Amino acid sequence: MTDSKRFFDLGKSGLTRRTALKGLAAGAGLMAAPGFVRYSQAQSSAPIKIGFQAHRTGIGAAYGRWYEKTTNAAVKLINDAGGINGRPVEIIVEDDGTDPKRGAEVVGKFASQHKTDIVFGTLFSHVVVGSAPTAGELKIPYYVVSEGYHVASGKLNRWVFQPGITDVRSQVTSVAPWVAANLGKKVTMIYPDYAFGYDHRDYFAPAIKAQGGEVVAQIPIPPTESSFTKYLPQIPADTEVLYHVMVGPGVLTFVKELGEFYGSNKPQLFGFIDSLEAVDINSPGLEFLDGSHFWEGSPRYAQANDSEAMKAYRAAVGIDDNGASTTDAKDVSTAAHMFGCWETLYVIKKAMEDSGYKGPEDRAKLVEATEALTEFKDGPEHPQGDKTFNGKIHQVFGHQNISKVEGGKLNVVHRTSIEDGMYEPEGDYTTQPL
Amino acid sequence: MAFFPHLLLATLEGLVTSAVLALTALGLSLVFGVMRIVNVAHGEFFMLGAVLAWAITTAVSGHPALGFAAALVLSPLIVGAIAWVSERLVLRRVEYNPEATIVATIGLLYIIQQLALTFYGPEARPVAPPFNVRIQLPWFGYSGYKLSIIAASALLLLATWLVLTRTRIGLIMRATQYDRETAQAFGIPVGRVYGAVFALGAMLAAIAAVLIVPIQQAHYLMGLDPLLLSFIVVIIGGLGSLRGTVIAALLIGVSDGIISMFFSPTLAKIIATLVVAMVLVFRPQGLFGTATK
16 A cells, blocks of 8 residues: 555655656657657648549540649649648659559558548549549548549549539530530430440430430440441431540541441531540541531630630640640640649649648548639639539539531630539538538 | 341441451461460550551651551561560570460560550551542442451461461471471471561561551550450460461451341350350360360
């Protein structure tokens, strides 16, 4: 008993006030040790780390390369202007091979190994769908530039955002009235046989029906297909408009075979530029597209009425008036989509500033701050045009361009309003716990 | 579209597929027949042929036919040289051990593919066909160039057959295939024959690729499909049998064209794979192959 009493009795034990002070000092010293110094600095000047899930290899590599160029250009501007919350932005790139399984691994790697603040930049819809659950589990904000409807559908999770590019449902809804009024009402659709194609299939048909038109045939094509002539007999003879959206290296073949099949006696063509991103519109075999129309997110060719912001954006990314690299005229960009990287980075910047983001512990605050955003104004940060953001479905809405192939160029002939692309939201992420 | 024109289109498409497939598969079959190794990198030699065809046609100015002719000659030669070097540097070092060569050629596959990505890039690039003739049939139009592929392939197959059966080189190859050790005992430089056969196999794939590239574009991932189809053809036809390879290529190509047009492309692939399984079960040496000694 006496022993234990002595043990707790400070006054009578060997523990004097001086020793206690020494202990305190040692503790303070520990606090000031290198580990802690770095931590306190992380909140002031260490870079904000953005994990860029890039399609460097695999089927999306042509897109991935331009997504990377656009991202680097935007980050340079952001850093030159003082970074985010006074901290520089650092992009850490990991290749996902345009593969959903690897995509999920890459998200995990960003969260646990690179310890990035957020993950950003994915394009291909199957990679987004494959990676989103991991982002949700690890509670790391995941900003995609993918245009698939999966984010807005409410089927992913609260950590996934698409604030820089519109989704396919919105795109097809907004172009349908123009197609029905200017090209024809009997439409045959040709689309890739996976998620991205299904978005087109599921949402264009009702949209054209609302305009008094109809889809007379739907022809899905497996994504690995390299020859298309065998599908062409399925196109009904009374087709007025051939609606085509294809992705991957087979696109040129598709157009060429279409040309051989139809000759000059062809239906009207309406396509999504996704088919021909990174492909020179004047490639041999593409003459058949002359006079046809395309959807473009952001116009590939410089237009007469381009804003100053658009000109500055094109110069910063390094594309010329034909949408090709300023250093190599044969290196055609993915201009219709890549602006989304630029605009998404500025949305991230805004959300981080609004939430006073300091580090990974503030990720939930960042999600809420992003959800609170409503409008993006036309300007240097959003060169493609003004947009509205729906925080409940984590999706942005904006203008779409319809361009005509004339004289070896794409000229914008119609620009939709934001309202044209609106639809009834099907989900609400904000009800999910963080 | 009525039944007959539909069938005609399906058959034409099938014949084009068969023509290219026969050349590619023949290369694979030859390498297996003579060297008894499975070349998993075969599809990448096909891809290299297409990529080089793009590079050569881009470098040659003037009429597209000039560039195409240059590509048809140079591209297989370059691919053959690359194959020869890799045979000397890699396959010979692993002493043609069956398991080791599979792993080694898988490695080659990735090396070639990633080098193509690095130096050629991820884009699909078109090559202008040597001539642009559209044949207008009463029901639909068809590419004259595609028809010429069928003819060119038939000529090349005939030439290969002549080389194998009527020349001294062919005799040496067949002797090596028949019995390697005896051939060596009779003074045949088996090592050099192996190098030449491996190069020849790759060259056949490269020629097929040059023929197809004006209608299919060069892309760094384009080698996978021909590799799988070649394996299917070679298994059905019998490894090392020229006649079996050609007949199996026709069978697979035309049935693929017809089934995928009247039913679905997926069904065509299912049936082809099923045929492979059936052949493996009931006639493991292939339809025209001879049982291995």
